[in-house]
Amino acid sequence: MIDLDETDRKLLRALSEDATQSAGALGRRFGLSQPAAWRRIRRMQDAGVIAGRRLVLNKEALGFGVTVFLGVKLATKGRVSLEDFERAISAIPEVQTVEHVLGLYDYRLRVVARDLADFERVLRRRIMTLPGVGNVEANVLLSEERRPGPIG
Structure with a gap:
């Protein structure tokens, strides 16, 4: 350190x-x-304190007006490996982040879409069709405020 x-x-x-x-x-x-x-x-x-620099895009200016957080519970962990799910979900361009978490759900996803109808299409046709997906809970982002990190 x-x-x-x-x-x-x-x-x-x-x-x-x-x-x-x-x-x-x-x-x-x-x-x-x-x-x-x-x-x-x-x-x-x-020392790894600065892990990189990245470009932050304005989703709204690019036409993505809806952000949804999804909790995903895998139905059958034994039949579908976590790596297979992570690889498949990461291939969906609307999925911005994939977090493997401990709790009620196995994964927390950040998904962007043009509007709610577009999100429904992504959910039904792309996410729910992945092997192993069981329960899903969606939370639509209403507003976001940047909070300072641990160095704040």
């Missing part, structure tokens, strides 16, 4: 808000030289 000081935490918070910021801009913001900011960021990347 890596020791993080307050400057490291400030860099992480700033990068979590906008990962496109340059080391030079971050250095100026936090009173560091560009090389010093870059070395700190690189150290956190090498």
